[in-house]
Amino acid sequence: MARESTLARDPTQNILDVIRTLRVELRKSDRKVADVVLAEPRQILTDTVADVARKALVSQPTVLRFCNAIGCSGYPDFKLRLAQSLALGTPATHSVLLDSDTADEVVEKIFDYTLTSLDWARHHLDKEQLSKAIELLADTQRIEFFGFGASGIVALDGAQKFPLFGVPCGAQTDAHQQIMVASMLKPGDVAVLISNTGMTLSLGDVARAAHENGAKVIGIVGAQEAPLLRYCDVSLVVETLENTSLYTPTISRIAALVVIDVLSTAVALRRNDDHQHRITQMKQRLNEMRFK
Template identity: 30%
Template sequence: MNSCNFWELLRSRYSELTRSGRRVADYLTRHAEEAQYLSISSLAAECGVAEATIFRFCRSLGFDGYNEMKISLAQANAIPTAAGADKLEPGADTATLCTHASAVALEAINGTRSVLNPEAIDAAATLLQRARQVFCFGQGGSQILANDIWARFATVSTKFRTAGDSHMQTIAASLMVPEDVVLFISYSGSTRDMMETLRIVKGNGAKVILLTHYADAPGTALADVVLLCGAKESPLDGGSIAAKIAVLFVAEVLVLRFTLDNQELAAIARERTSKALAPKLL
């Protein structure tokens, strides 16, 4: 990674940039804070250039790719906290931290509510109802969320599944059939392992529901249904609780839709699972 300060680097290389490269540089200068949350597709659209131009711009500054450039930009902006929240002072007391965390959580939920399409939830729930098996996948921190979502659905149906790391997910994907569905959790929607797994899933004719933040993420091209979460996450704050809250909010809406559409079966299943778990409590 280039160790120079992003703005110093941009100033020193500005005269060497192409006309389209300068257009990107000018946009970043004017919209520094917002730009750190944009996908490469979104930044290209805002600048009126091709994605390849953004990539060449990053390489001209000495970065290996877009994500490395975005991290450097975020470091230069020095905003480690969630978007829209007041920056915390080092001496802030715990009561202030509680207020801050509450504001961030509410912002994540409200932001998600504003971008979540009810019709997409309905379409996703229909896929779940018709599926032979539903696999809840994710990678890294998103895999933990996928497991949480699987556990929630597992109380009402045995057709929900999960898998281990990306290797095990690839194995599961290779054995899927058209009646299967994958619910994939990926905030960025643009990881290599995710794309590889989804290509195998689609190659077998199975359906894909993608839960992500970016409507223009590469993974959306392989999804039958896209569910959006609205929490913004800085490149310096990966795995933030706010983003997790946003993802789980979407998942809870999907669970509610699924169970309400299958009220009788869901009620019987929850009665049985609750009865089975009761002896395990002290």
């Protein structure tokens, strides 16, 4: 069982390769689950634990035990690693960076991992929630973006796109300033909270302050179970294949920036002809500032 323990504990391993390698060492009932996964891995991405149990003719606890046996912390973790192996036809584990990598290999791996993760985020973004966010932003009088660290960069980018939104925008990355601004919001305003983990306590305070004053709150987070979402009117879960490895690029920030682009562009397209004309003028003035 030494091989099993080594493979199962290594999160960089392609999970399909792990299953193939460990299959003969699994319990008989666990092998039934393994066979279902290997037979239709893409279908498993949309299956629940109950679905897999039914297909494998086993109990739901057996499915969970199978996940643990192959080194996953649970069914969600198993599905994430499975997605990493299947996304864009290139196992995401190929993008694990090594000290021995050449510059060319670093380029290939980071681009591959980024493209894979963006594609995953795109297909898992709740379009209904996205539409609700666009409706709120298109009908607001003021937008304030809130975030810390890498999420603060996304907040600044959101405020930088204020010509497209057509309303006053701000970005707050300091905890004290965030509470001050959130406390001054009013009905008709929108607060956009950005946090990949969705676990930043002070952002919960910001959301509560905004709500108390009648403002709406949009949350942009990286996980469906993020605690911050309980304080949001609209939840945009931008799930990526983010890896906590030391050298992994910050995919979550890139994905959140893309979502900000989607929101700002969609809102701008809803504006009238006069607003579109002003955007055209703004672009022309920017062009005039460039070298000829």
